[in-house]
Amino acid sequence: MGDSQNTAKTVVLTLLLVAAAFPVKVFSRDLDWHNFTSFKDVRRMRVIEDTLFIASSGGILAVTDFSSIGRAYVNLDGLGTNSITDIIRDAAGQKWVTGLGRLVRFGGDNTRQFLFFDLDGELLPLYRVVDDGEMLWVGTEAGLVLFSKEIDDGQIQDSYIFFDDLNPTPIVYDILLSGDSIWLATSSGLAAADRTDKLLLKSPSNWTGYSIGDYPELGTDTIMSVVSFNSEIYLATRSRVLRLEMGPDTSFISLLIGNEVAVHALVAENDSLFVYFDDSAGSGIGSIEGDVVTRLNVAGLPWSPSAGAIFQGTRWVAATGGVFSEQDDVFVEYPYTGLLGNDISDITVGREGVITAGFRAIAVAQLIDSSWESFDLWVRGGTSMLRTDSSDYLWMGTVGNGLWLWDGETLTNYDENNSTLRGLPPSATNFVIPLDFATDGSVAYIASYRALNEYPVAVADLNNLDDITGWDSIGAGDGLANHYVVSLDLYQGQLAVANEFTGVYVCDVSGDPFSEDVNCQHFTRENSLLISNSARVVRYAPDGALWVGTNQGLSRYDSGIDRFVDVNLPAGISSDVTSMAFDGRGNLWVGTKDGLARRDALSGEIEIFNTLNSDLVANRVNSVTFDRFTGDIYISTTGGFSMVSSATGRPASDVNEVLAFPNPFVIQSEADRLTFNYDAPGTLRIFSAAGELILEGPVDDWDGKNSRGNEVASGVYIFVVTDSDGKVGKGKILLVRK
Numbered sequence: 001m002g003d004s005q006n007t008a009k010t011v012v013l014t015l016l017l018v019a020a021a022f023p024v025k026v027f028s029r030d031l032d033w034h035n036f037t038s039f040k041d042v043r044r045m046r047v048i049e050d051t052l053f054i055a056s057s058g059g060i061l062a063v064t065d066f067s068s069i070g071r072a073y074v075n076l077d078g079l080g081t082n083s084i085t086d087i088i089r090d091a092a093g094q095k096w097v098t099g100l101g102r103l104v105r106f107g108g109d110n111t112r113q114f115l116f117f118d119l120d121g122e123l124l125p126l127y128r129v130v131d132d133g134e135m136l137w138v139g140t141e142a143g144l145v146l147f148s149k150e151i152d153d154g155q156i157q158d159s160y161i162f163f164d165d166l167n168p169t170p171i172v173y174d175i176l177l178s179g180d181s182i183w184l185a186t187s188s189g190l191a192a193a194d195r196t197d198k199l200l201l202k203s204p205s206n207w208t209g210y211s212i213g214d215y216p217e218l219g220t221d222t223i224m225s226v227v228s229f230n231s232e233i234y235l236a237t238r239s240r241v242l243r244l245e246m247g248p249d250t251s252f253i254s255l256l257i258g259n260e261v262a263v264h265a266l267v268a269e270n271d272s273l274f275v276y277f278d279d280s281a282g283s284g285i286g287s288i289e290g291d292v293v294t295r296l297n298v299a300g301l302p303w304s305p306s307a308g309a310i311f312q313g314t315r316w317v318a319a320t321g322g323v324f325s326e327q328d329d330v331f332v333e334y335p336y337t338g339l340l341g342n343d344i345s346d347i348t349v350g351r352e353g354v355i356t357a358g359f360r361a362i363a364v365a366q367l368i369d370s371s372w373e374s375f376d377l378w379v380r381g382g383t384s385m386l387r388t389d390s391s392d393y394l395w396m397g398t399v400g401n402g403l404w405l406w407d408g409e410t411l412t413n414y415d416e417n418n419s420t421l422r423g424l425p426p427s428a429t430n431f432v433i434p435l436d437f438a439t440d441g442s443v444a445y446i447a448s449y450r451a452l453n454e455y456p457v458a459v460a461d462l463n464n465l466d467d468i469t470g471w472d473s474i475g476a477g478d479g480l481a482n483h484y485v486v487s488l489d490l491y492q493g494q495l496a497v498a499n500e501f502t503g504v505y506v507c508d509v510s511g512d513p514f515s516e517d518v519n520c521q522h523f524t525r526e527n528s529l530l531i532s533n534s535a536r537v538v539r540y541a542p543d544g545a546l547w548v549g550t551n552q553g554l555s556r557y558d559s560g561i562d563r564f565v566d567v568n569l570p571a572g573i574s575s576d577v578t579s580m581a582f583d584g585r586g587n588l589w590v591g592t593k594d595g596l597a598r599r600d601a602l603s604g605e606i607e608i609f610n611t612l613n614s615d616l617v618a619n620r621v622n623s624v625t626f627d628r629f630t631g632d633i634y635i636s637t638t639g640g641f642s643m644v645s646s647a648t649g650r651p652a653s654d655v656n657e658v659l660a661f662p663n664p665f666v667i668q669s670e671a672d673r674l675t676f677n678y679d680a681p682g683t684l685r686i687f688s689a690a691g692e693l694i695l696e697g698p699v700d701d702w703d704g705k706n707s708r709g710n711e712v713a714s715g716v717y718i719f720v721v722t723d724s725d726g727k728v729g730k731g732k733i734l735l736v737r738k
Contacts, residue, residue: 033615035074035082036357037640038339042318043085045309048095052311054323055084057342058640060097065312066325069336069370076615078111079104082342082639083125090131090149098126103138103147105154114154115612118142130175132195137182139172144184146198160201163191164209166221178228185223190235190244210244210252217252218242225266229273234288236266241275243291257286257293264306276305276317283319300324300331340365340372342618344636348386348394349627355634356394357641358383360622364396364404377404377411380431385623387437389444389462397434403446405465414465420458420473422451434458438490443513445474445495447485456485457497459513472514479520480505491540496548498535504548523557523564530564531555539580541588543671549577549590573597573608581624584631584646584675585662591621596635602668617642629679653680655721655729664734665704673701674733678721686733687718704735713737 037058044055054061059074059082075082083100090096097104101123103114116124118141128139135157138145143161148154161169166188174185182195189211193201200206212218218237225236233244235252239261242252257263258279265276273288283303286293296315298305304320315326316334324331343360350356355367360382365372381399388394394406400423402415415432416422423431436447439462446458455473457480464470474480474495484500493510503524525533532550539547546557548564553575555564569575574594581589586601595610609616618639625634631646652658658678665674676684678699686695686702694706699721705711717733 031609031614032645033076034643034645035076035615035617035640036339036643037072037074037082037617038342039070039072039337040318040322040340041342042307042323044087045307045311045316045318046087046089047309047311048087048089052309052316053087054318055087055097057084058082058338060084060087061323061337063311063323063334066314066327066332066334072338073106075611075617078106078113080113080115081123081611082617085125085127086129088129088131090136091133094149096129096131096136098129098138100125102126103129103136105149112154114147114156116140116145127171127173128175130177132177135198137175137177139175139184141171142169144172144175158198158202162202162204163188163193163207164204166191166207166209166211173223174225176226176228176233178233183226183228183233185226185235187222189218189221190223190226210250215250215252217254224263227266227268227273229268229288230290234266234268234273236263236275238263241266241288241293253291255288255291255293258284262304264304265308267308270310274308276308278304285315285317297326297329298331299329335371338372339640340374342640343638344622344641345383346386346623347625347634347636347641348388349625349629349632349634350388350394351392351629353630356386356388356396357636358386358396375404375406375411377401377413381433384433384435384449385437387439389439390441395437395444397437397446399433400431402432403434403437412465414460416452418466418468419460420455420471421446421448422453422455422458424450425452435485436487436489438488438495440490443509445488445490445509447488447497449485451475451483451485454481454483456480456483457488457495457507461514474507474509474513474518474520478507478518479522480507481522486535487537489538489540491544491546494540496538496540496546498538498548499533501534503530503533504535504538504546506546528557528563529555529566531566536577537580539582539588541582541671542586542673543669545671547580547588549580551576553577554590567599569597570606570608573610578621579623581626581633583626583633584628586671586673589624589626589633589635591624591635593621594619596621596624601671602666615642631677652677655682655723655727658719658721658729658731660719660731660733664736665702666736666738667704668738670703673703674735675701676719676721680723682721682723685720685722687720688712689716689718704737711737 039056039058039061041057046053052063061070063070080102081099086098088096095106097106101116105112118124125141130137134150136147146158148157170186170188172184172186176183180194180196184191191207191209193207212221220237223235227234241255245251245253260280262278267274275286277284283298283301283305285296302320305317307318309316317324322337323334341359345360346358348356358364363374363379364383365374378401379398380401384399385397396404405412421432433449434446435449438445444460448458454476457474459472461470482499482502485497486500487498489496495507495509497505505520507518507520532552534551537549548555554567556567558565574592576593579591588599590597597606597608599606610619618637620638623636633644635642682699684699714737720730722728
């Protein structure tokens with residue numbers, strides 16, 4: 001999917017412009033990616049033919065009318081990125097798109113990506129594209145680029161970084177072609193030149209620059225927009241709209257809008273000029289005629305209108321929280337803009353497949369019938385974590401507002417007033433931050449970040465949550481002496497706790513944690529060779545091995561030598577680990593600040609995924625979630641979330657649909673397991689090819705051993721699953737022991 005269906009070229013922008021075209025290296029393609037994004041953060045709106053195209057941080061949304069779901073285009077659809085800044089249609093009818101590091105010739109089989117890198121090898125943000133016949137002008141983070149649409153089927157023709165005496169290599173936010181002139185809105189001021197001889201544009205002296213040094217009325221050198229209207233040049237800074245007054249005494253005339261103005265967009269459209277802004281009176285839309293700004297109707301529109309367009313005779317506006325259309329003189333939100341936001345902190349999935357997403361700055365929401373519905377809870381600083389327990393109850397951690405429990409009917413909040421969860425010192429009142437959650441089905445353990453009075457791990461009796469006697473804590477008295485806990489995990493009575501600065505603690509909770517002493521053992525770089533004392537996340541593998549993700553990579557505890565051993569991540573990915581999860585086959589998925597890794601449980605080989613070599617939605621990974629009901633993997637990022645489908649699909653309740661995987665079942669270590677995609681009560685029997693009964697019991701993973709605990713030999717085996725009604729399903733397994 002994605003890049004594999006489209007050709008990509010790479011161009012390198014340097015001071016002298018060195019352009020080279022070569023294919024993007026594509027690694028594993030055996031994964032089935034699905035991406036979910038938000039289209040609420042809008043950068044630009046364009047009406048092309050009978051469609052409104054919305055360029056956003058979540059991709060492109062193409063809307064045909066207010067009542068219908070728009071067509072979403074994301075990185076999987078040939079864009080390569082979801083961070084989109086502009087879309088145009090050129091004179092030949094071809095659409096072009098700019099985004100993070102990419103100029104995209106967009107449209108079906110004709111889609112092609114051209115990648116832009118800076119001198120450090122990082123993707124170069126692009127902000128604007130303008131058609132000039134055979135050429136395109138592209139505004140970038142590092143100046144202006146001239147791009148040929150025809151030579152070699154698309155290539156950079158030239159680049160420009162010097163504009164009169166403006167600071168060189170500015171960000172070019174906007175481009176205006178007016179007659180033979182080209183105008184640039186840049187981070188260093190306004191620039192203009194005659195573009196008829198493009199070679200002359202290499203010389204700074206052929207440009208005229210306008211900066212705050214010569215024109216203090218600009219108020220800033222950062223110019224965000226430049227447009228032509230009624231033969232006049234208008235421009236916008238972040239706080240002003242100005243008209244250029246040409247003549248012997250060139251000056252800029254400021255157009256009065258209001259007090260404390262924040263300008264978001266200046267758009268010339270349908271013989272009118274509009275400004276979208278906020279001021280002390282609220283959100284505003286202004287129509288400009290000469291030097292007069294007339295306020296238009298904004299009823300129903302929230303603060304910060306960022307873009308707008310007239311579509312099908314109706315004004316559409318992008319504003320805080322979404323996209324709005326003027327319906328009967330009131331702005332109404334268009335309901336089909338995807339996620340509530342793109343910075344996803346965590347994902348959890350319930351038994352019935354309901355996806356719940358937590359957002360770093362806003363509420364928790366569930367995907368219900370193709371739309372995202374928010375929970376009515378106060379999150380203050382965002383969502384810190386999500387978990388679904390064995391009862392299919394939803395646990396939601398927030399930044400500052402404690403832990404919330406949704407049992408399907410009632411929403412309950414737990415904080416320092418009714419639990420042993422504690423807040424941040426020194427002013428900790430009502431500021432509780434649960435960062436992680438683990439349970440054995442009867443007792444829950446919650447990591448409470450920087451807990452006041454050193455109660456870093458809250459302990460909760462799930463059958464007695466509403467009584468304070470049902471709560472306890474693990475802290476300094478148990479040997480867990482530091483309250484900067486960030487993660488925890490539980491395995492057969494052993495509770496591992498990651499600390500932000502002082503390594504890892506492992507606490508024995510195999511007894512009753514409410515009545516017996518809990519003893520914690522402290523592991524650090526100094527006493528156990530942990531790769532770093534700055535632990536980010538702890539997770540137990542299916543075989544019980546403890547894995548630790550740190551700011552310097554991975555460590556795995558080796559009980560044979562009573563020490564941690566380093567597990568090196570390959571080049572091309574950050575060593576700063578943010579999250580980890582094991583899938584149903586024991587493969588380890590590792591999220592980092594710059595990509596995703598998957599460690600194969602059998603071979604130990606590590607494969608990396610990023611936005612250049614895969615369809616991952618964004619490189620900064622906040623969390624990784626394994627859906628134990630389907631086998632799917634969810635990757636929460638700063639740009640939405642990706643889902644990698646399980647190879648076996650959703651578990652079956654019909655024994656005739658039972659599959660065994662992996663098949664062949666290759667056993668290389670004690671951790672290897674054969675899994676069945678069956679989720680109903682039943683009995684599993686395994687026979688040899690000769691009909692000898694090898695094993696009988698509940699349907700569960702098989703470790704390749706018989707009922708006496710002895711390893712069986714390589715060969716063909718037959719599994720038989722019988723449900724509670726006596727219905728039988730069966731299949732063959734090839735077991736290979738190495």
